[in-house]
Amino acid sequence: xxxxxxxxxxxxxxxxxxxxxxxxxxxxxxxxxxxxxxxxxxxxxxxxxxxxxxxxxxxxxxxxxxxxxxxxxxxxxxxxxxxxxxxxxxxxxxxxxxxxxxxxxxxxxxxxxxxxxxxxxxxxxxxxxxxxxxxxxxxxxxxxxxxxxxxxxxxxxxxxxxxxxxxxxxxxxxxxxxxxxxxxxxxxxxxxxxxxxxxxxxxxxxxxxxxxxxxxxxxxxxxxxxxxxxxxxxxxxxxxxxxxxxxxxxxxxxxxxxxxxxxxxxxxxxxxxxxxxxxxxxxxxxxxxxxxxxxxxxxxxxxxxxxxxxxxxxxxxxxxxxxxxxxxxxxxxxxxxxxxxxxxxxxxxxxxxxxxxxxxxxxxxxxxxxxxxxxxxxxxxxxxxxxxxxxxxxxxxxxxxxxxxxxxxxxxxxxxxxxxxxxxxxxxxxxxxxxxxxxxxxxxxxxxxxxxxxxxxxxxxxxxxxxxxxxxxxxxxxxxxxxxxxxxxxxxxxxxxxxxxxxxxxxxxxxxxxxxxxxxxxxxxx
Numbered sequence: 001x002x003x004x005x006x007x008x009x010x011x012x013x014x015x016x017x018x019x020x021x022x023x024x025x026x027x028x029x030x031x032x033x034x035x036x037x038x039x040x041x042x043x044x045x046x047x048x049x050x051x052x053x054x055x056x057x058x059x060x061x062x063x064x065x066x067x068x069x070x071x072x073x074x075x076x077x078x079x080x081x082x083x084x085x086x087x088x089x090x091x092x093x094x095x096x097x098x099x100x101x102x103x104x105x106x107x108x109x110x111x112x113x114x115x116x117x118x119x120x121x122x123x124x125x126x127x128x129x130x131x132x133x134x135x136x137x138x139x140x141x142x143x144x145x146x147x148x149x150x151x152x153x154x155x156x157x158x159x160x161x162x163x164x165x166x167x168x169x170x171x172x173x174x175x176x177x178x179x180x181x182x183x184x185x186x187x188x189x190x191x192x193x194x195x196x197x198x199x200x201x202x203x204x205x206x207x208x209x210x211x212x213x214x215x216x217x218x219x220x221x222x223x224x225x226x227x228x229x230x231x232x233x234x235x236x237x238x239x240x241x242x243x244x245x246x247x248x249x250x251x252x253x254x255x256x257x258x259x260x261x262x263x264x265x266x267x268x269x270x271x272x273x274x275x276x277x278x279x280x281x282x283x284x285x286x287x288x289x290x291x292x293x294x295x296x297x298x299x300x301x302x303x304x305x306x307x308x309x310x311x312x313x314x315x316x317x318x319x320x321x322x323x324x325x326x327x328x329x330x331x332x333x334x335x336x337x338x339x340x341x342x343x344x345x346x347x348x349x350x351x352x353x354x355x356x357x358x359x360x361x362x363x364x365x366x367x368x369x370x371x372x373x374x375x376x377x378x379x380x381x382x383x384x385x386x387x388x389x390x391x392x393x394x395x396x397x398x399x400x401x402x403x404x405x406x407x408x409x410x411x412x413x414x415x416x417x418x419x420x421x422x423x424x425x426x427x428x429x430x431x432x433x434x435x436x437x438x439x440x441x442x443x444x445x446x447x448x449x450x451x452x453x454x455x456x457x458x459x460x461x462x463x464x465x466x467x468x469x470x471x472x473x474x475x476x477x478x479x480x481x482x483x484x485x486x487x488x489x490x491x492x493x494x495x496x497x498x499x500x501x502x503x504x505x506x507x508x509x510x511x512x513x514x515x516x517x518x519x520x521x522x523x524x525x526x
Contacts, residue, residue, distance in 0.1 A: 078138075079125030083109050113145065120149020171473045173320065176313035179478045183306035187280070188251035190299045192291030193244035194283060200235050202287075206275035207231060210268055224268035226260045231272060244289040247299075250276060277303050305477040311364040312476035316469050318362055319373070322346035323465050340379075340387065340454075340461035347376045347465060366475060372468040379461065386457035393450025 077085060087105030092098055113119040123145030130138040171179070207228065210219045221228045234253045238245055254276060260269035281300045288296060326342035350362040351373050365373070379387070473479060 076129075078129040080109060080122050083122070116148035116152040118149075120146045120153070123149070170470050171476070171479055173313065173317055176309065176316065176473060176476065176478075179476070180306065180310045180313050183302065183309050183478070184251060184254070187299065187302045187306050188247040190247045190291070190295065190302065192295050192299045193246050193289045194250075194287050195289050196238045196242060196245055198284065198287030199245045199250075199279075200239055202275075202279045203231055203235050206272055206279075209275065210271060219264065219268040223264045226265045227257065227268040227272055230256050230260070230269075250280065277307055308475075308477040312472055312479075314363045315365050315369065316472040318350060319347070319465065319469050319472065322350055323462065323469075339458040340383070343458075343461045343465050344377050344379070347373050347468075351377070365472070369468065369472050369475065372471050373465075376461065376464045376468055380464075383457050383460040383464075386453045386460070390450045390454035390457060393453065 076082075084102070084105045087108055088098070088101045091101035091104055096104065109122075113122060123142045127139055127142035127146070130136075130142060210224065210227070212218070219227070231253070234249075234256075238249065254273055257269040257273050260266050281303045283296070291299070323343055323346060326346040327339060329342045330339040351360055351365070351370055353360055360370075362370075362373075474483070
């Protein structure tokens with residue numbers, strides 16, 4: 001059976017020869033020949049553009065981030081891409097399939113970024129590659145990758161890989177008082193005894209030093225009557241008794257001097273106790289009646305530990321009293337929001353040097369403790385930022401702040417917040433009543449945020465002061481002896497936080513870049 005299209009589907013070998021012009025085709029049609037005519041050139045509107053190039057479209061500049069991103073050039077590759085490519089080439093050379101080699105190379109690079117310093121190196125290299133090309137989306141992702149390395153590097157510069165958790169429990173004031181009593185009791189029970197004449201000579205020399213003018217003395221029998229009379233009474237008693245002076249005898253004198261409180265007499269008594277401890281720590285030759293060299297060395301160490309524990313206790317108590325008074329002052333003020341400021345003022349009063357005497361009011365503080373208290377007074381960057389922002393948001397408290405708010409500063413902020421909240425609710429299609437309610441609630445957002453920042457800043461100031469107190473107590477010999485058997489360890493919470501940060505931050509940057517790609521950049525230009 002034949003069809004109407006059989007002649008069309010015949011093979012070239014079965015088709016008839018071409019029919020000359022004017023002849024007849026098998027179908028009965030007259031054959032004609034059509035000449036191919038080259039189209040004439042017609043001048044057009046683009047001639048000037050093609051000649052001088054003035055109107056030829058140009059690539060977008062770096063300011064047009066979207067068009068720049070669509071026309072971005074991936075050659076040469078970024079450092080991360082270069083590492084992936086080299087890894088893929090090496091794996092292909094080892095016999096792996098290209099598809100598998102690409103995935104393995106990408107995985108190896110991503111795993112290496114778990115090290116914060118490697119992540120920082122890749123991020124910095126990629127940022128140097130993307131930023132000059134105007135590829136700002138990738139640049140944001142690169143900065144995310146640099147965060148873990150920046151945190152780790154800053155911690156290294158502070159001298160510790162991680163903050164330390166002290167395994168030994170912190171000592172309270174009650175603990176320190178008991179430790180101090182036990183330390184001096186151990187010194188009093190020492191078997192070392194002293195010759196009464198030697199002890200009398202030492203006390204006479206100490207009174208002479210007290211009477212010398214200057215910072216170290218300037219006391220006399222009138223200004224320091226209690227101290228002079230107490231020392232002379234014990235000298236006469238020991239001389240009349242004619243027996244060696246024991247540790248209990250010396251501790252009895254110290255206790256009597258410690259009972260002299262306040263004023264010039266109290267300061268003279270404190271310095272006399274220092275002279276007595278110095279004498280027991282290094283007695284002159286011939287003054288020791290009984291006691292082996294080892295027992296004398298143990299007495300020296302015992303006196304040093306007792307004085308160190310006493311010093312830590314008194315210094316910590318002074319700072320703690322300052323914080324307590326700061327809390328009372330803050331509570332007594334009409335706003336009740338200036339706890340941080342009161343803590344700083346209390347600490348400042350303790351560490352400020354008296355220009356007349358050159359001394360600080362804080363008893364016996366060491367250099368590292370003074371540095372910690374100075375840091376409390378100055379505040380760190382985060383605390384100061386919180387305080388500044390809370391003031392700007394109207395949460396600083398005080399009459400001056402109230403006046404500023406009344407003049408319109410807080411009203412403007414509240415009005416903007418209210419407009420933004422209500423307008424946003426209306427824009428999302430909520431009914432007018434709900435939008436109005438949200439607008440009213442939004443008016444209080446700035447003040448609430450400011451109060452939260454002020455509270456956080458106050459807590460940070462108080463915690464910094466408490467950390468300084470803990471440092472003072474940790475400097476005590478009693479704490480050092482306990483901590484020697486329980487050394488501090490790296491803080492586990494910080495290790496966990498860093499591990500999470502190192503894992504998520506580069507991924508977060510990549511996720512942001514991918515999201516912008518999907519939302520903004522055409523698929524063919526990604």
